[in-house]
Amino acid sequence: xxxxxxxxxxxxxxxxxxxxxxxxxxxxxxxxxxxxxxxxxxxxxxxxxxxxxxxxxxxxxxxxxxxxxxxxxxxxxxxxxxxxxxxxxxxxxxxxxxxxxxxxxxxxxxxxxxxxxxxxxxxxxxxxxxxxxxxxxxxxxxxxxxxxxxxxxxxxxxxxxxxxxxxxxxxxxxxxxxxxxxxxxxxxxxxxxxxxxxxxxxxxxxxxxxxxxxxxxxxxxxxxxxxxxxxxxxxxxxxxxxxxxxxxxxxxxxxxxxxxxxxxxxxxxxxxxxxxxxxxx
DNA sequence: CACCATGTTCCTTG
DNA sequence: CCAAGGAACATGGT
Numbered sequence: 661x662x663x664x665x666x667x668x669x670x671x672x673x674x675x676x677x678x679x680x681x682x683x684x685x686x687x688x689x690x691x692x693x694x695x696x697x698x699x700x701x702x703x704x705x706x707x708x709x710x711x712x713x714x715x716x717x718x719x720x721x722x723x724x725x726x727x728x729x730x731x732x733x734x735x736x737x738x739x740x741x742x743x744x745x746x747x748x749x750x751x752x753x754x755x756x757x758x759x760x761x762x763x764x765x766x767x768x769x770x771x772x773x774x775x776x777x778x779x780x781x782x783x784x785x786x787x788x789x790x791x792x793x794x795x796x797x798x799x800x801x802x803x804x805x806x807x808x809x810x811x812x813x814x815x816x817x818x819x820x821x822x823x824x825x826x827x828x829x830x831x832x833x834x835x836x837x838x839x840x841x842x843x844x845x846x847x848x849x850x851x852x853x854x855x856x857x858x859x860x861x862x863x864x865x866x867x868x869x870x871x872x873x874x875x876x877x878x879x880x881x882x883x884x885x886x887x888x889x890x891x892x893x894x895x896x897x898x899x900x901x902x903x904x905x906x907x908x909x910x911x912x913x914x915x916x917x918x919x920x921x922x923x924x925x926x927x928x929x930x931x932x933x934x935x936x937x938x939x940x941x
Numbered sequence: 942c943a944c945c946a947t948g949t950t951c952c953t954t955g
Numbered sequence: 956c957c958a959a960g961g962a963a964c965a966t967g968g969t
Contacts, residue, residue: 661947662947692965719947739948740964741949742946742947742965775946775964775967776966778948779949786949812959813958813959820948832947929961930961931948
C-alpha cells in the first residue's frame with residue numbers, strides 16, 4: 661500500500677488510536693516479517709509495552725513504545741507492496757494474510773500483508789543511509805542539483821533510489837516527471853538547473869497533494885470493511901468525483917491531460933514507466 | 942498459461 | 956571499491 665503519502669496518512673490515523681494502549685500479547689504468524697528478530701524476542705520485548713507517538717521516516721512507520729521498566733523501544737514497520745495496518749475488534753477473526761497481530765485487550769492491532777514484502781522489527785538499522793525527507797527543509801534544491809550532476813543513471817531510476825530523496829515510489833516518480841516536463845529516460849547529469857528546480861517542486865507537490873487527498877477521504881481504517889484502503893490505484897468508493905487521480909500512472913493509451921497525445925509505457929529496471937512523449941523532453 | 946502489481950535487498954557483472 | 960542490471964522475495968488479479 662505504500663509510498664510516502666499513504667504511509668503518512670496511515671501514521672496520522674494510527675497515532676491517536678494506538679497511543680496509550682498496552683500490548684497484552686504479540687502473535688507472529690509470519691516469522692519472516694519480523695526478521696532479523698525472532699518471534700520470541702519480539703513477544704518478550706513488547707509484552708506489556710505501551711504505545712507512544714507514531715512517526716514516519718521515508719516509507720517506514722516508527723512506533724515509539726515504553727516498556728513496563730520505563731525503557732523506551734522503537735518498533736519499525738514497512739508495508740512492502742501490499743501491507744495494511746488497522747484495528748480489529750477483538751471478537752473478529754484475523755484476516756487471511758495477517759502477518760503480525762497485537763492483542764490490545766478489546767481490539768487487536770493487525771498487520772496484514774498478502775505478498776509479505778513488509779517488515780516489522782526492533783532492528784532500526786533499516787533507517788540508516790536514507791536520503792532527505794522531501795517535505796522537510798532537508799530537501800534542499802542545491803543538494804538535489806548536485807546529486808543529479810553526480811549521477812549518470814536515468815532520472816526515473818534515480819527517483820526510486822531512497823538515498824537521493826526518500827518516499828518517492830513508482831507512482832509518484834512518474835507523476836513528478838510528468839509535471840516537471842522531463843522525459844523519464846533523461847540521464848541525471850543532463851538535467852538543467854531550471855529542470856531540477858521544476859522537478860524538486862513537482863516532487864513536493866505531488867506528494868503533498870496526495871497526502872491532502874488521503875486525509876480528505878476520511879478512510880475507515882478501523883477494519884470491519886477491511887482496514888485502510890490504499891487510495892493509490894484501487895477503484896475508489898463512490899462519492900469522490902476526483903477520477904483523474906494520476907496524470908500518467910496506469911494510463912497507457914489514454915490521452916495526455918495537457919496535449920491529448922496517448923500516454924506511453926516503457927520498462928526501466930523492471931518497473932513500468934508512464935509518460936507523454938510530447939510533453940516530456 | 943501469460944503478464945501485471947504501490948518495494949527493498951542481495952548478487953553478479955563489468 | 957563502485958555502478959548498473961537483474962533476480963529474488965510471494966501472492967493474487969486479470
